[in-house]
Amino acid sequence: MPTIQEIAKLCKVSTSTVSRVLNNHPYVSEKIRREVLRVIEEMNYTPHFLARGLRTNSSKLLAVSVPKADHPFFAGLIKGISLQALEFNYKVCVFQTFYCKENELELMKLLQNREVDGIILGALENMWDDIAPYLKRGPILMCNEFHETAPVPILCYNEFESGYTAVRHLIERGHRDIGFCFDTANSEAQNMRKKGYLSALSDHNLPYREEWIFDGAFSILDGLRIMNRIHHMPEKKPTALFSGSDQVAAGLIKQAVNLGYSVPGDLAVIGYDNQPICRVTTPTITSIDIKVEQLGREAVTRLLACLTEELPLKREVTLFPTALVVREST
């Protein structure tokens, strides 16, 4: 593992000159530049990353936080983010919050220690006020989450609209008793979606029942579980469900069919994310299409803009469009 000193010695020049070659500074004679490059090649030298980072005060590392890395939506987000970051020579490390505030704060400490240059929050567990102090240490960007006042770039979907659209679709299909599943009440984004749901209901003078709203809907297993609960409801059951994700929808549908419901006859279900799974269940799943990879890529682009151009971080909300994709489950 050769160092810049050894290269310098072999070339009979100073380390500054080697450094200049490395960083494409002008004011290096063509002859020396070629010689240095030759030796670098010959010795298979690469600059020591930590040393360079210490001097230039950057780690070329970004962090993404997600609740869990194995949810298809977040896996897709990680894919997009990693892909884009790599193009700009940044690395990406993945943090899972598991819905836990402490884990998120641990992540913030990485920013404080300059272990990472910036953070993409794919989830938000803490109150914003607990996050805000870390903004001094480096840029933070919110992605797939929303906050009313946070002074950072926010990239998210138009959740109100998608919620409204989904529910209106169910209403157009003749449903009046519509339930709602969502991941966590802690998420502003999910609450916007819920507002869309509620707004569509009230615009059409439809009833709204507390017990038709299901929290903690994340995975296929959650879908199975929730359907069981619906089945055993003593009072009125919903005839349609707007589910938090396609995974949940798949679980709901499967269990509904198992329990003898006809889908969409007795129970219509609409998913979210428009993942491939929508196409392989029976019936196939009507869903809300979102462009997750694009969201991830854009997040990196914005974050790096702040980082490389030293732009001050400012609040800037970008709503990504969503689209209804109708299939058999509604």
Place this chain on the structure above:
Amino acid sequence: MPTIQEIAKLCKVSTSTVSRVLNNHPYVSEKIRREVLRVIEEMNYTPHFLARGLRTNSSKLLAVSVPKADHPFFAGLIKGISLQALEFNYKVCVFQTFYCKENELELMKLLQNREVDGIILGALENMWDDIAPYLKRGPILMCNEFHETAPVPILCYNEFESGYTAVRHLIERGHRDIGFCFDTANSEAQNMRKKGYLSALSDHNLPYREEWIFDGAFSILDGLRIMNRIHHMPEKKPTALFSGSDQVAAGLIKQAVNLGYSVPGDLAVIGYDNQPICRVTTPTITSIDIKVEQLGREAVTRLLACLTEELPLKREVTLFPTALVVREST
């Protein structure tokens, strides 16, 4: 962002003393230790990560390579690895090879630059000889992949056995014409699985046809595509398929049903990975259960053992068990 010097000055001690407090060295008087800790707390000081890393020659960063981060199996692997690494205060960064040799070599350069302390290969794109030189720079571990001679810890599933078991199950169900889908022929692990498949066939004197073997089977869409190809086969079609993953199986099954096949009557399908999706298709998918999160955790444990205990890296193959889970698709 205070430094150790500022803390030292405020405490009226030397930086070494602060460093000793930081690193829990003995030989610091209780009085000073308390005072230093108080000031550290008060100033909200945390050690500069790059500076420490430069001195101690470690980055506390591990890298995992996967073909794509959004495949459920690899997403699960990333989850397990991240989880375990976090417990040992290591960070994990994710690299996607997209089945491309160059990307994998880029990753190796990170090891060479000491940007990461070690690498977990969840995929292997290059010839081992091209990877081997980097072993001098830091530990590499193979996870979910196999190689005949590589002198590194290898954690993988008993793919031969699982392949054999899956096919035997199909044979026991009365099938004689059995096809095989797999991800990539470049993977030793997948080739072991294929050997299991071939071995089961020959042990039962069953035919083997080149055109029943499908490469590039990774996602749901691949499953849909392959089923179309099978449907249009001019000659004899398989009556059972051993598919590379549950995703592929789901696609195969859906398209088979769409095309009027009865599953498992006309076509039996067995998946791999035993993911939740197995439970929501119609019919549900018989699969091979594997413990992916456990695999990821174990990989980190082994790698860190080499790292912290300075153990020399040595070849050590660990085969994780797999289990057949029978459902409706066979």
Place this chain on the structure above:
DNA sequence: GTAAATTATGAAATCGATGACAGGTCAAGA
């Protein structure tokens, strides 16, 4: 032909920590 500007190079400080070494204090033992 000299001043000024441009180009090229090296010495040394610096980033923020760690750790080898030296030196000092103090109590126990000879």
Place this chain on the structure above:
DNA sequence: TCTTGACCTGTCATCGATTTCATAATTTAC
């Protein structure tokens, strides 16, 4: 009293790069 060793603390070199500043060499301008 003197030695010995345990305990405590500070000085300074170091990790491997970048960068400022000084200076030398060369070209351009007048």
